[in-house]
Amino acid sequence: MNTMQTCCNTTPTRSATQRVAEGPTFAPAIDVIETPDAFRLIADMPGATRENVDIEYDNGVLTLHARITPRVSDDSRFARREYAVGDYRRTLRIGEAIDIGRIGAELVNGQLTLTLPKTEAVRIRKVPVTGG
Amino acid sequence: MKLARRIPTASPFDLFRTNFDRLFTNAFDPFETNGFTTQPFPALNVWMDGDAVLAEAELPGMKLEDIEVFVVGDELTIKGRRTIEHAEKATVHRQERISGEFTRVVTLPVEVDAAKVEATLRDGILTVKMPKTEETRARKITVKGA
Numbered sequence: 001m002n003t004m005q006t007c008c009n010t011t012p013t014r015s016a017t018q019r020v021a022e023g024p025t026f027a028p029a030i031d032v033i034e035t036p037d038a039f040r041l042i043a044d045m046p047g048a049t050r051e052n053v054d055i056e057y058d059n060g061v062l063t064l065h066a067r068i069t070p071r072v073s074d075d076s077r078f079a080r081r082e083y084a085v086g087d088y089r090r091t092l093r094i095g096e097a098i099d100i101g102r103i104g105a106e107l108v109n110g111q112l113t114l115t116l117p118k119t120e121a122v123r124i125r126k127v128p129v130t131g132g
Numbered sequence: 133m134k135l136a137r138r139i140p141t142a143s144p145f146d147l148f149r150t151n152f153d154r155l156f157t158n159a160f161d162p163f164e165t166n167g168f169t170t171q172p173f174p175a176l177n178v179w180m181d182g183d184a185v186l187a188e189a190e191l192p193g194m195k196l197e198d199i200e201v202f203v204v205g206d207e208l209t210i211k212g213r214r215t216i217e218h219a220e221k222a223t224v225h226r227q228e229r230i231s232g233e234f235t236r237v238v239t240l241p242v243e244v245d246a247a248k249v250e251a252t253l254r255d256g257i258l259t260v261k262m263p264k265t266e267e268t269r270a271r272k273i274t275v276k277g278a
Contacts, residue, residue, distance in 0.1 A: 032226040033218050035222050079185070
């Protein structure tokens with residue numbers, strides 16, 4: 001059963017009203033785990049802090065976003081440059097009912113953990129069988 | 133426009149990655165590398181800043197005690213182990229994050245003072261500050277007039 005899928009996994013489109021992003025945007029690497037009660041999403045977002053992370057859940061679509069300020073000037077004398085730094089953005093569609101009021105988010109050491117509890121109705125219940 | 137997506141880097145760890153992604157309909161995996169990797173982990177940026185050489189690596193979720201940093205001569209080594217554990221009864225739908233042991237050795241552009249190397253880890257970013265040795269520091273040369 002697969003209820004969480006990626007969609008719209010591209011650089012966000014810019015509209016005239018949107019603030020134009022200055023640098024590149026990256027899709028953070030994620031793990032998605034399902035337990036009987038909840039989905040857990042862990043995203044690698046090094047450099048993200050509580051202040052610059054935005055998480056939105058709207059009508060089954062979850063969006064992670066973090067604004068990252070460049071740490072090094074582009075003009076620096078690089079001896080080695082293997083990665084670029086920029087904002088994070090990723091959108092996921094969740095095909096199962098989520099208890100919105102109980103969504104939990106924790107950001108520790110640049111690692112974001114989201115807990116998305118399933119609603120009562122969709123939880124698989126184990127019914128104890130009693131016998132004589 | 134710059135490349136807008138980063139290929140996660142791994143070497144041996146990719147072997148442990150599982151392709152749950154294939155189960156997803158319409159799943160577009162930007163990190164699909166077909167089992168081959170092109171870059172070592174972690175990716176490193178190294179630059180000069182005045183009298184120091186700075187190196188930076190992204191190691192989200194890691195603690196300083198999981199990482200070893202040392203400098204010998206003009207070589208910087210970053211070693212560590214990233215452990216990712218999920219609850220036993222959990223179903224893994226997607227696994228893109230890299231785990232396992234890693235070692236990176238890079239040659240620095242100039243010789244640095246190994247005794248004065250400082251490493252900090254903040255918000256998942258490791259920064260190593262390596263002051264240049266006296267000999268390699270830029271010196272101001274007085275130009276004599278005629």
